[in-house]
Amino acid sequence: MTDKKTSVLILDDEPIVSKRLKPSLEKKGYEVETFTVSLDALKRIRERDFDIVITDLKMEGLSGMEFMSEVKSHSPSTEVIIITGFATMDTAKESFSKGVFDFLAKPFKLGEIAEVIKRAEEKSRK
Amino acid sequence: MRILFAVDDQTYSGSIVPEAARISANTWADITLLTVQSSSNKLDENKADILRQHKDIFLSSIEGGGFPYYASSTPEDFEQISSGWQGCQGSREGSKLCLLKIRSGDTVREIINEASEGEYDLVIIGASSPDCQWKNESLDLPQKVAEEAACSVLVIKRLRPTGxxxxxxxxxxxxxxxxxxxxxxxxxxxxxxxxxxxxxxxxxxxxxxxxxxxxxxxxxxxxxxxxxxxxxxxxxxxxxxxxxxxxxxxxxxxxxxxxxxxxxxxxxxxxxxxxxxxxxxxxxx
CATH class of the missing domain: 3.40.50.620 (HUPs)
Structure with a gap:
C-alpha cells in the first residue's frame, strides 16, 4: 500500500511565486499544480479536490477571496492559505471569517510557508 | 512575514513600539522583540522588564486586545537558550508569535546574527534623531545594522503620516x-x-x-x-x-x-x- 501524496494547488498571478514554491514543495513530497490565471484554477478545482490551496488575494478576474469561497463551497475540507503582498488587518480578518487556515504576507521565506503547509496537512489528515 | 524588532530602553525604541505593532499586525507577522546584554553570565532583569513593558505597549497598541497575538495575563518568564534567553509565552491556536529574546554579546553583531539565524524578512530599529545614540553603543548602531543585516531593515525616525x-x-x-x-x-x-x-x-x-x-x-x-x-x-x-x-x-x-x-x-x-x-x-x- 502506498501513501497518497498531499495535493497542493498554488494560484498566484506572479509566475515567480509558483516557480519558487513548486520545486521546494515537490522535494518535500507534495503533489503540486500551479496556476497564474484564477479562472483556470477555478476550472481545475471543479474537476478535482485538493488537500491544500495556496492563493494570492489581488488578481485579475476572480479575486483570491472569491476563489477561496469557491474552493470551500466545492470542497469544505480543503485547507486554504492566503498569501498577499497587500496585507491589512481587515483582509486578514475577512479571510479568517471565511475559513482560511492561515494568512501570510509577502515576502516570506520558504521555511515559513513550509511550516504552515505542514500544519495544514496535519489538520486535513485528522 | 517574520519581523525582528531590535530595542533598548531609550525613547527612540519605546516611542516606535506602536508603529512596530501596526506594521506587524497588518502584515500578520511573527515578531521577535530583541534586546542585547553584554554579559552572558546571568539574565539582566532590567532588560527583561523593558521587553515585558514594550510587549505590553505592543499588544495594547493593537485594536481588539492585541489580536492576532496572544496576551498572557501573567508576566512572561525567561528561559535560557543557546543564544541567550527567550520569553516563555503561552499560546492560543491561530495566534501569531510575539517572542521576547535577549542575546548576549556585541549589540550590532547580535542583532545581525539573530536576523540571519531566525530567517527574518525585516528588521525594525528606532533612530529618532540625528544624534540618537544607543545606550553604551557607538553612535551609528542603526546604520551598522542597516548596512550589514542580510534582510531588509526599516529604520524608523520620525513618526508622522507619510503619503x-x-x-x-x-x-x-x-x-x-x-x-x-x-x-x-x-x-x-x-x-x-x-x-x-x-x-x-x-x-x-x-x-x-x-x-x-x-x-x-x-x-x-x-x-x-x-x-x-x-x-x-x-x-x-x-x-x-x-x-x-x-x-x-x-x-x-x-x-x-x-x-x-x-x-x-x-x-x-x-x-x-x-x-x-x-x-x-x-x-x-
Missing part, C-alpha cells in the same frame, strides 16, 4: 522580495510611490534595455492599483537628490548584492542617509 514612498529600485536586478516589501509599505501607509530612474550622458543608466525594465516596474505597481510614477535623476546628482527627497517621504533603497545603487552610492551613503534623513528609511535586500 509618499520614494523608491530607489534598481530596475534590472531588484529582488521579488523587495518589490513585495514596498507593496506592504505602500499598503500600510496608503502612500503613492515615486520610483527613481537614473540617467547619464547616454540616457537611462543600467544593464540591458533599461527603458523597458523601468516600464515593467511601473506596470507592476500600476497593475496593482498603486499610484506610481518615475522620476529621472542624473547619476552625479543622486546623493544630493536622496538627502533632499528624504524630507518628502519614506526613502526605500534597494541595496542588494547586485544593486546598481549600491555601486553608485558612496560607501557611507546608507550611514549618511539614515543620519540625515528626516523620515524613516527602508533598506531593501
Amino acid at each position: 509618499k514612498i520614494i523608491g530607489c529600485l534598481d530596475q534590472s536586478q531588484i529582488s521579488q522580495e523587495s518589490l513585495e516589501m514596498i507593496n506592504q509599505l505602500v499598503t500600510l501607509h496608503q502612500a503613492d510611490l515615486k520610483i527613481i530612474g537614473l540617467t547619464g550622458p547616454k540616457g537611462l543608466s543600467g544593464k540591458g534595455n533599461v527603458e523597458a525594465q523601468m516600464a515593467d516596474i511601473l506596470n507592476y505597481y500600476t497593475a496593482r492599483d498603486i499610484n506610481a510614477w518615475i522620476t529621472l535623476v542624473e547619476k552625479q546628482a543622486l546623493e544630493d537628490f536622496v538627502s533632499s527627497a528624504s524630507k518628502d517621504g519614506i526613502m526605500a533603497v534597494w541595496m542588494g548584492k547586485k544593486s546598481m545603487f549600491a555601486k553608485l552610492f558612496s560607501q557611507n551613503l546608507v550611514e549618511k542617509l539614515i543620519e540625515n534623513s528626516q523620515s524613516s528609511v527602508l533598506i531593501l535586500r
Whole structure:
C-alpha cells in the first residue's frame, strides 16, 4: 500500500511565486499544480479536490477571496492559505471569517510557508 | 512575514513600539522583540522588564486586545537558550508569535546574527534623531545594522503620516522580495510611490534595455492599483537628490548584492542617509 501524496494547488498571478514554491514543495513530497490565471484554477478545482490551496488575494478576474469561497463551497475540507503582498488587518480578518487556515504576507521565506503547509496537512489528515 | 524588532530602553525604541505593532499586525507577522546584554553570565532583569513593558505597549497598541497575538495575563518568564534567553509565552491556536529574546554579546553583531539565524524578512530599529545614540553603543548602531543585516531593515525616525514612498529600485536586478516589501509599505501607509530612474550622458543608466525594465516596474505597481510614477535623476546628482527627497517621504533603497545603487552610492551613503534623513528609511535586500 502506498501513501497518497498531499495535493497542493498554488494560484498566484506572479509566475515567480509558483516557480519558487513548486520545486521546494515537490522535494518535500507534495503533489503540486500551479496556476497564474484564477479562472483556470477555478476550472481545475471543479474537476478535482485538493488537500491544500495556496492563493494570492489581488488578481485579475476572480479575486483570491472569491476563489477561496469557491474552493470551500466545492470542497469544505480543503485547507486554504492566503498569501498577499497587500496585507491589512481587515483582509486578514475577512479571510479568517471565511475559513482560511492561515494568512501570510509577502515576502516570506520558504521555511515559513513550509511550516504552515505542514500544519495544514496535519489538520486535513485528522 | 517574520519581523525582528531590535530595542533598548531609550525613547527612540519605546516611542516606535506602536508603529512596530501596526506594521506587524497588518502584515500578520511573527515578531521577535530583541534586546542585547553584554554579559552572558546571568539574565539582566532590567532588560527583561523593558521587553515585558514594550510587549505590553505592543499588544495594547493593537485594536481588539492585541489580536492576532496572544496576551498572557501573567508576566512572561525567561528561559535560557543557546543564544541567550527567550520569553516563555503561552499560546492560543491561530495566534501569531510575539517572542521576547535577549542575546548576549556585541549589540550590532547580535542583532545581525539573530536576523540571519531566525530567517527574518525585516528588521525594525528606532533612530529618532540625528544624534540618537544607543545606550553604551557607538553612535551609528542603526546604520551598522542597516548596512550589514542580510534582510531588509526599516529604520524608523520620525513618526508622522507619510503619503509618499520614494523608491530607489534598481530596475534590472531588484529582488521579488523587495518589490513585495514596498507593496506592504505602500499598503500600510496608503502612500503613492515615486520610483527613481537614473540617467547619464547616454540616457537611462543600467544593464540591458533599461527603458523597458523601468516600464515593467511601473506596470507592476500600476497593475496593482498603486499610484506610481518615475522620476529621472542624473547619476552625479543622486546623493544630493536622496538627502533632499528624504524630507518628502519614506526613502526605500534597494541595496542588494547586485544593486546598481549600491555601486553608485558612496560607501557611507546608507550611514549618511539614515543620519540625515528626516523620515524613516527602508533598506531593501
